[in-house]
Amino acid sequence: MFRSVEIALASLYVVTTAVLVSGIYIAHHVLGIEQWGVIFLISLIFALIAGWILAKIAIKPLKEHFDHLEVFSKETLHELNLPINTITANVEMLRKTHTDEKSFKRLDRIGQAVGMLKERYNELDYLIKKQMARENIESFDLVDLLQERLVFLRGLYSNVIWEIALSSRMVSLDRIGMGKVIDNLVENGVKYSLSPAHIKITLHEDTLNICDQGIGMDEITLMRIYDSYFQNDTTIPGYGIGLGLVKRYCDRHHIGLHVSSQVGKGTCVKLELKKLT
Known part of the structure; x- marks a missing residue:
């Protein structure tokens, strides 16, 4: 994907330069325009139009990639949230049915591990939102x-x-x-x-x-x-x-x-x- 973006950007540079030079040549030698200010203005307009079209073509695969990555990240976050909540709920139920000290220690360790998973979940959620410039x-x-x-x-x-x-x-x-x-x-x-x-x-x-x-x-x-x-x-x-x-x-x-x-x-x-x- 990134290889195609590199090729598209290189093409953008070459084509835009070629359009600019060609515009100057045609305006001066073919159309016979002698005012260099007018020549450069016309050539620049054509070059900007060609550059805009090629830029859209170059950025399109990159935009599609990041859109796909954003959707995938949101779906992954949603999938992570469900097992974390399930583990938390079951740990709380087990606390009510287990009274010995060993079981409590084990459940505490599970609870701490789930707490760390929740923190990483929140951190990933924050980083994604920050990347999309949507901080709350x-x-x-x-x-x-x-x-x-x-x-x-x-x-x-x-x-x-x-x-x-x-x-x-x-x-x-x-x-x-x-x-x-x-x-x-x-x-x-x-x-x-x-x-x-x-x-x-x-x-x-x-x-x-x-x-x-x-x-x-x-x-x-x-x-x-x-x-x-x-x-x-x-x-x-x-x-x-x-x-x-x-x-x-x-x-x-x-x-x-x-x-x-x-x-x-x-x-x-x-x-x-x-x-x-």
């Missing part, structure tokens, strides 16, 4: 979102020492995307800390801080943290794309993003919300 902007108290994410994160990271200090702050943002920003920053803090990790989250007036006491970074590493696929420690599992996504979200929503770090002392990420209403 809403007004909410950031404290509510932080507390919601902390319920999930505490269940996921049971050995983390949490230090939380939050004060109310109303914002107008894409809620799901902001939740992903919080999750990513906390996960990075846990990932790059020795066990037990110590995570400090504070929200006061226009500033949200998410800090850890992990391995930290030097100045050279700090310069590369937003590069796609860059990882401070390649021995730690991950894809190295998280902070790049965080930065793009913050730039899009006019959130100031500042990262400070010291080797052996930890990293602190500050989000400035001054420009948000």
Whole structure:
């Protein structure tokens, strides 16, 4: 498919150039027009018409591909939602019929795994909507979102020492995307800390801080943290794309993003919300 697009675009360039040159030749030598301004204008009009037609032909297969991909993604999301809800419902029923401690532990593990699947589902749904530029902007108290994410994160990271200090702050943002920003920053803090990790989250007036006491970074590493696929420690599992996504979200929503770090002392990420209403 992409090969045909490349051929079509190359043809667009060649044909448009040929039409422009031919138009100048015909207007001057065949029609005998001596005014070069008129010659260029007529030639340009014909070249633009030919370019527009060829551009539509070139983009058509690409548009069809993305339309098909969008439909496939929506259908896949719908199919994923059904088994997740089925597992969740059955886990809740099993909790009522099983009373021994071993069964409860197993059901808790299943519940946590389903929770992670739900998060990935929501993330995929968010990424698809963002790609189609249909983010849902809403007004909410950031404290509510932080507390919601902390319920999930505490269940996921049971050995983390949490230090939380939050004060109310109303914002107008894409809620799901902001939740992903919080999750990513906390996960990075846990990932790059020795066990037990110590995570400090504070929200006061226009500033949200998410800090850890992990391995930290030097100045050279700090310069590369937003590069796609860059990882401070390649021995730690991950894809190295998280902070790049965080930065793009913050730039899009006019959130100031500042990262400070010291080797052996930890990293602190500050989000400035001054420009948000």
